[in-house]
Amino acid sequence: MKNGQMQLRLTGSGGQGVILASVILAEAAVMADKYTAQSQSYGPEARGGSCKAECIISDAPIAFTKVTVPTFLLALTQKALDTYAPGIPEGATVVIDESLSAPECLKNARVLALPILRTAKEKTGKAFTANIVAVGAINRLLKIVSAEAIEKAVLMHVPAGSESINMAALRAGEELVS
Amino acid sequence: MASELIGKYMREDKLPHIWCPGCGNGILMRDVAQAIDDLGLDKRKVVIVSGIGCSSRAAGYMDFNTIHTTHGRAIAFATGIKMANPSLEVIVITGDGDASAIGGNHLIHAARRNIGLTVVVFNNSIYGMTGGQYSPTTPRGDYGTTAPYGNIDRPFDIAQLAAGAGASFAARGDAYHVQKTVDLIKKGIAHKGFAIIDCLTVCPTYYGRKNKKGGAVEMMKFQKENFIPEEIAARMTSEQLAGKRVLGVVANNDYPELTEEYAALIARAKERAGGGK
Amino acid sequence: MSKRVLLQGNEAVVEGALAAGMRFFAGYPITPSTEIAEQASLRLPLCDGHFIQMEDEISSMAAVIGASAAGVKSMTATSGPGFSLKQENIGYACLSEIPCVIVDVQRSGPSTGLPTSPSQGDYMQARWGTHGDHPVIALSPSSVGECYTLTVRAFDLSEKYRTPVILLMDEIIGHLREGVELPGKITPAERPVYEDPECLRHPYHIPEGAWVPGMKPFGQGEFYNVTGLIHDEEGFPTNSNEAARRLVRRLLDKIEKNYDDIVTVEEFMTEDADTLIVCFGGTARAAKEAVLEARAAGVRAGLFRPVTVWPFPEKELFALSGRVKRILTVEHNDGQMAREVERAVRGRCETAFLGKIDGSVITPREILEAVKEGRRNGK
Structure with missing residues (x-):
């Protein structure tokens, strides 16, 4: 980890909510008194193509705001994985949905295939909670913030009325990582 | 009577005005002052906004808060003034080129929003300040310095244009029929939403000379004979009205006014914020 | 925190x-x-x-x-x-x-x-x-x-x-x-409004010691004219060359003569710097990272960041230019501020430029390379 920074890159297809997931992680980091810099790709790709969001989390102030050497990659679609896997350094953690197959370039990374999309559907009945399932898994895996902080961060960013379903998604995500 | 209006509403030290001898703009400026006086408006609450062109010099002569803005943008400036302080009576004085060419987009959108402005168009059918080029209201076949072979464009009827865009009040006035035009401007100011009074004025120097319409007297005589106040027109047959321009109200509707709608929006937003997410 | x-x-x-x-x-x-x-x-x-x-x-x-x-x-x-x-x-x-x-x-x-x-x-x-x-x-x-x-x-x-x-x-x-961290309650500045009778009669009159007029907002009973034409103290259009000169001069002077009140800069590790990076806005974040990396590699780099980008902070930069060997202007364009830097430095030290026009972000690594390279022209 360069400068003690976690450099997270979250990818999927537009509409899967990876931007919101990265915002929630950044929100939780701020709550936990950490420094963070969150940004995302904009433009046509955010409307249905491959979508990328980034979040740097650090105990020290962050100078450059963009991810240069990801310490973590999330990919929810094969297209996103194929696009963003090159450049992932040795030793980085990569979480992919179980339905995807990891490309050769990730052979020196720590790749975990988790049933993120399936869990969202099975545990909450709503595919759109996959991003919150991912948030739960990522936070548990990388030990970014406490369970309370991540819960609060999720509640700050989900629409009124969807709190309980998103809490269920968060728990289900946490349970994917033991 | 006239001198009383001048003392009350004009910046006497800025007169005489720059308009050419025989120009109808002075009459229309007086009509606006007369309407303000008849309605008994509080001078402190009146803001006169103008754009660029012969018409728009009127703002400088009128003793109110006046703002002479950029070409075509008077209605946009006025929108900001009215939104910032809805208690102000915002009157826009503009020309045919200012309002319907370079400022045409602002005109139709202010009409659509139905913001409570009163727009008085000093429509001389030509660009006077720049020396006589054809404008969006120059009739087909007429001449201008940029239409040496005759104008082939079809002209706008500004009152109809604004009404089509949703203006809740639109009317036609002129330079000759002073009482009728003052009455229409008064109706426009008193009207709650967006009001426009398209007033045909006379430009003997450019439009008149280019088109052999005679001098100021002949041009005024033409208005007297060919522009018919609506109450007289009502008693005439369509044959008698052929080729005539009817002065009067083109549209008068009770649509919601923008700043009132915004006040309601503020209340709604606060209620929602107060009621929790 | x-x-x-x-x-x-x-x-x-x-x-x-x-x-x-x-x-x-x-x-x-x-x-x-x-x-x-x-x-x-x-x-x-x-x-x-x-x-x-x-x-x-x-x-x-x-x-x-x-x-x-x-x-x-x-x-x-x-x-x-x-x-x-x-x-x-x-x-x-x-x-x-x-x-x-x-x-x-x-x-x-x-x-x-x-x-x-x-x-x-x-x-x-x-x-x-x-x-x-x-x-x-x-x-x-x-x-x-x-x-x-x-x-x-x-x-x-x-x-x-x-x-x-x-x-x-x-x-x-x-x-x-x-x-x-958002500041608590702040006391914002308000535009000057003058009450003296001379100013009420002449809304664009500038009282002794002031730089700007002090007319009241519309709707408060002070009837004045606003125009985009060159105007006199009354706010009325004029073709006078003298009035034009006086008005435009004052408009320029009110900013130029208050430079010290308006211009602010950030200096980062400039005290002993050999190479000074001049950079503003979002790109300065990459420059700051590059300074840290340069320092870690034993290269004495520093960052000069105009916070006020106009007027350009030429006084501060001129002062620094006597202390550094080289100034590297980094900006996300093809060299716009670089001209201002040249003008301010007046040849007192070597100058170089790094820019980008392809829409991608300038990275700390690219800046670090330019710092180490000592190139004269990064285009």
Whole structure:
């Protein structure tokens, strides 16, 4: 980890909510008194193509705001994985949905295939909670913030009325990582 | 009577005005002052906004808060003034080129929003300040310095244009029929939403000379004979009205006014914020 | 630190504007500034303020000036193509001395360019975008926190000097989310209003010791004329060459002669620096990282960051140029500020340039290489 920074890159297809997931992680980091810099790709790709969001989390102030050497990659679609896997350094953690197959370039990374999309559907009945399932898994895996902080961060960013379903998604995500 | 209006509403030290001898703009400026006086408006609450062109010099002569803005943008400036302080009576004085060419987009959108402005168009059918080029209201076949072979464009009827865009009040006035035009401007100011009074004025120097319409007297005589106040027109047959321009109200509707709608929006937003997410 | 909140740069601009007293916003949707309009539409009604989405960029600028003439602090936000469209009325606000704030979240150009990609290509447009000799103040934030504080400062300077102030942002900062600690209650500056009878009769009269006129807002019983024509002390158009010279000179002087009040810079590790990087806005974040990496590698680099980008901080840079071996200007364009740097340095040290025109972000590594290379021309 360069400068003690976690450099997270979250990818999927537009509409899967990876931007919101990265915002929630950044929100939780701020709550936990950490420094963070969150940004995302904009433009046509955010409307249905491959979508990328980034979040740097650090105990020290962050100078450059963009991810240069990801310490973590999330990919929810094969297209996103194929696009963003090159450049992932040795030793980085990569979480992919179980339905995807990891490309050769990730052979020196720590790749975990988790049933993120399936869990969202099975545990909450709503595919759109996959991003919150991912948030739960990522936070548990990388030990970014406490369970309370991540819960609060999720509640700050989900629409009124969807709190309980998103809490269920968060728990289900946490349970994917033991 | 006239001198009383001048003392009350004009910046006497800025007169005489720059308009050419025989120009109808002075009459229309007086009509606006007369309407303000008849309605008994509080001078402190009146803001006169103008754009660029012969018409728009009127703002400088009128003793109110006046703002002479950029070409075509008077209605946009006025929108900001009215939104910032809805208690102000915002009157826009503009020309045919200012309002319907370079400022045409602002005109139709202010009409659509139905913001409570009163727009008085000093429509001389030509660009006077720049020396006589054809404008969006120059009739087909007429001449201008940029239409040496005759104008082939079809002209706008500004009152109809604004009404089509949703203006809740639109009317036609002129330079000759002073009482009728003052009455229409008064109706426009008193009207709650967006009001426009398209007033045909006379430009003997450019439009008149280019088109052999005679001098100021002949041009005024033409208005007297060919522009018919609506109450007289009502008693005439369509044959008698052929080729005539009817002065009067083109549209008068009770649509919601923008700043009132915004006040309601503020209340709604606060209620929602107060009621929790 | 516990009071920090996560905010996007564009959102922080709106929070800063509201704290400064903004109660009117007019805008038109354009990437990457749109979040500013969205946030303003959400927040203003709750503060009894007004938001309007106008029919275009030109009318947005006009409405902002109109609202300000009526006494309400006003702002608009846009990006490259929209900034171009606003220029005519920015000139009007300069000449008529109506305060307002214009946010330009720069994107890659020219023309429609790369709408979602970062750039700093409007640097010169911010200075010379409107025609004629005119004063300009432009501030450029380098963090989300500064989006807030510099927006407040933009309003304060605008009111104090009765002039439009440009907040020259870039996509990097506009779309960045960071934790920021918002200041508590602030006391924003208000535009000067003079009560003495001479000023009431002559709204553009400048009292002894003042730089700006002090007319009251519209609707308060002081009947005066505002115009974009050269005008006299009464605000009435004049063709007098002397009146023109006097007015334009004062407009320029009110900024130039108050340089020390207006210009601020950030210096980072400049004390013993051999190589000075000059960089502003979002790109300065990469430069700061490059300085840290250079230092770690034993290279004495430092960063000079104009916070006020116009007027250009030439005094401060000239002073530093006598102490460093080389100045490397890094900007996200093909070398606009670099010219100002050359002008300020007057040949006192070596100068070099690193820029980019492909829409991708300038990285710390690229800057570090340029620092180490010692190249004269990075193009």
